[in-house]
Amino acid sequence: TDQKRMEEALKKSEEYYRAIFENGGTAMAIVEKDGVISKVNSESETLLGFSLQEIEGKTRWDEFIVEEDRERLRQLFLKGQRKLKTTTAQYEADLIDRWGGRKRGLFKASIIPGTKQYVVSVMDVTELKRMEEALKKSEEMYRTLVEDQTDLICRFLPDGTLTFVNDAYCRYFGKSRDDLVGQSFLTLIPEEDQQNALNHLASLNKDRPVETCIHRVILPGGEVGWQQWTDRAILDKAGKIVEFQSSGQDVTDRKLAEDALKETNKKLNLLGSVTRHDLMNRISAIDGYAQILSEIAPSEPTIQKCASSILDLSESARRQISFTRDYHEMGIAAPRWQRVDTLAETAASAVSLNGVRLEVETGPAEVFADPLIEKVFINLMENSVRHGEKTTSVKISFRDRGDAGVIIFEDDGVGVPTDQKERIFDRAFGRNTGYGLFLAREILGITGISITETGLEGEVARFEMRIPKENYRMDE
Template sequence: MTMRPLSRNRQLFYDICIVGSIVASVLITYISIQRGIYEVFPYFYLIPLVLIAYSRPKLSIYGSILIGWIYVALVFIIGLPDIKTYILATIWFYIFVSLGILISTYSQAYRKESARSCGTYYNSQAGAFSYDRETLMLREVNLKFATMIRYSPEELMQKSLSDIIPDREERESFISKTRDLRRVGDIEVRIRAGDGSTRWVLVSAAETGEPVVVCTAVDITETKLAQESLTQANKKLNLLNNVTRHDILNQLSALLGFLELSRQKTTDPQLIDYLAREEQAANAIRSQILFTRDYQNIGVHSPQWHNVPETVSLALASIDLHSILVDMRIPAVEIYADPLLEKVFYNLIENSIRHGERVSRIDFSCRESGTGIILRYHDNGVGVSPDDKDRLFQKGFGKNTGLGLFLSQEILSITGLTITEKGEPGKGACFEIAVPREAYRFTDTLNKSE
C-alpha cells in the first residue's frame, strides 16, 4: 500500500515524540557526562533524528543541525577539558548532520513517490479499496468507490465486507477467489449500497506484502440490468415463437393429412401431380419451421466450457450409426463454445450417413496449430465435389434441407471458432474446426496446476 499523508493528530503525536526524545537525550547526556560515561549517550540522538526525517522530512536537515549543536554544546559546557572528548563531539556533530541530509533526501524522494501513488489510488476514475484478510474490515477506500456504492469514504472505513456483501455465500465465494492467489481478475459481485440498493461490481484483486487485499472495482450495474432486460425480452420472444411454430406445425400436419386424402380420392394424373407438388411445398415449409427451432437457440445461453470427448460421445449416442466404426483420438481438451456444440458434431455425423453413400468409418482427432488447435472430423465416404466446397455452408444448399452445416457454422462462430472442409473428392469428407488459443484448455494441465 502507498503511504498516506499524516493526519493532524498523528503529526502532533510525532512532534511530541520528537520533543520528548530530544529532552530525554539531553538528560541522558547530562547524567552520562557527570558520571564520566562518554561512549553510549551519542546514540540516543539518533532517535529524534529518525523521527524528524520520517514525520517532517523537509525540516530534517535543519533538525539534524539543531540536534548536533545541542549535543556539541552540552559536551563543551559540562564536559571535562579533554581534547579527545571535544574531537569526538565534533565528529558526532558531522555524523548527525550527514545522517540528517542522507535520511532527508531519501525520505523526501519516498514521500514524493508515495504521494504520486496515493494520488493515483485516491483520485483514480476506477473504484479502489482494500480489506484486511483476517478481520475483513475495509482499510483504504478512494472517493470513486465510495461514490459508486453511495457512501462517503469516512463511512466506508467503518464497514467490513460483511456490510457491503451481505450474502454469505457470495461473500465467501469472493473471499475464496482472492485467497492464496497473487492476482485475480473479473470477479462479479453484488454490493449493497448505502441507500439500500444493489450495485453490480466487477472486481480485480491483488495481494500485497501485508495481510491486506487491494481491489479495483468497476460499476457494471447498468450493463447487468441491460443484460437481464435483454434476457427477459428473448425469453418472451422465444415463447411467442414456440407457440406460433407449434400452431403452424399443427396446421401443416392437418394440411398434409388432407392432401393425402385428396390423393386417395382422385385418379386424375395431372391432379395427382399437383397434389405431390403441394405436399413437397408443405414439407419444405415444415423443414424451415423446424430449422427456426434450432436456430433461435443459438446465442440464447452464455457460452461455456465443453469437454470435447464427452460432447462427441453424446452426439454419437443420439444417432443410429448403422454399424459405422468410430475412432476417436481426442485428448482431454475443453473448448469454449455455445451450448449447442453437440449439435455441430451431430450434424457432421448425420451428413456422413446421409450423403457419404459408402461410409464405414469415422475418425475424430486433434492437433495443435500455430494459432490454437484443430479438431478434425473425417469419414471414408465419397467426399465433397470441388464445385460444392464453396457453397457447402450456405443456407439452403444441399440435397436435404441444406441447413445442417449452415447451422453448425453459426453455432461455432459465436465464440470465434471456424469450420472448413478439407477432404479430397472420392476419399471422404474432412471437416476441420479451428479453435483459437483463448478458446481451449487441456484438462489434464488444469488438474496438475490445481
C-alpha cells in the same frame, strides 16, 4: 602483581576496542573537543578518498560536510558537548569526498566516557536513499494512477477485511476511506448474495488467480445495484493466498437491460413456440387432405402430381419451421466453459453412428461457447455417417497453436468437393435439410469461433474450428 595484571587487562581492552574500531564495517573517527579528527579507520579512507595521514590531526570533521548541512551539525555537536550525554541521536547529512562527489551519510556520535572526545560513525546510505526516492516516486505514480481511475479498486484480506480503497470506491458507496478500511466488503453485499461472493473467491488459486464475477451491492440510498468485479489473488512464496486485489465497475444499467431483453425473448419464444405448434398442426392437416386427394383419384396423373407437390411443399415448410426452432434458441443461454471431450461423447450418444468408430483426443481442453455447440458436433457426425459414403472412423482432436486453439473434426469418407468447401455453410445448401452447417457456423460465431473445411476431396473431410485465445483453456 596486581599492577601487571591491570596493565595486561588494559592492553587487551585497547586491542579489543581497536579491533572493533578498525573492523566495524562503517567509517569511524575520533573527534577532539575542538572538532579536529585525531583518528580514523580504513573505512573512512574509502568513504572520503583521503588517507589517514591527510586526515588525522589536520582536518576538522565539519570540512567534509556540505555547506548547507554544516551549521546544523555544528549546533548538534556543541549541544552534545554541553550536555555531555553519552549518546546522541542519529542524523543525516551530505558528505563531500576528495573529488567533490556528494554522498549521503547516516551519523551517530557518542562521547567516550571520562573524556571530551567523540567517537563518530558514518554509514554511507547514498544508494539506500536513492532506492527510497525511487520507491517513493513509484508509489506516488501508482497511487495517482489508482486514484484517477474511474473503476472501483480495492484490496482486502482473505476474510474480506478491506485494506485499501480508491476515491472512486469511496464515492460509489458514499463512505470515507476511514469508514471502509478495516471493515469487511461483505457488508456492502446483500446477505443472500454473500455466500456466492465467498464461493467465487474460494475458487481462486495459484493456477487460476484471476476470475470475473457479477453480483449485487447495496447502494448509499439502500437500493440495490449490480457490479462486475475482476479479482486477483495475491500469493506468498508458498502459494498461499494472503490478499486479493479487485477492480470493479457498475453494471446496473447493463444488467437491467439484459434482464429486460431476456424477458422480451422469453415472451417472443413463447409466441414463436405457439405459432410453430399451430403451423405444424395445419401442415399435418394439409398432408392429410393431400393423401385423401391422392386416394380419391388414383388413376388421374394430374391429381396425383398435385398431391405429390403438396406433400413436397408441406415437407419443405416443416423443415423451415424446424429450422426456426433451432435458430431461435441460439444466444438465449449465456455462453459457458465446456469440455470438448464431453461435448463429443454426448453428441455421439444422440447420433446413430452405424458402426463408425469415434476417437476423441482433446485432452482437458475447454471451450467458452454457446450451449448449443453440442448441435454442431451432432450435425458433423450425422454428415459423416450420411454423406461420407465409405466412412469407418471419425476423429476429434485439439491443437493449441499459441495464438488460438483449434478443434479438428475429420472422417475418412469421400470428403467435400473443392468447389463446395465454402458453399456447404450457406443456408439451404445440401442434400438434406440444408440448414445444419449454416446453423453450426452461426452457433460457433457467438463467441468468435470460426469453422472451415480443409480436407481433401475423395480422401477425408476435415473441419477446423478456430477458437480465440481467450475462449479456450487446458484445465487439468
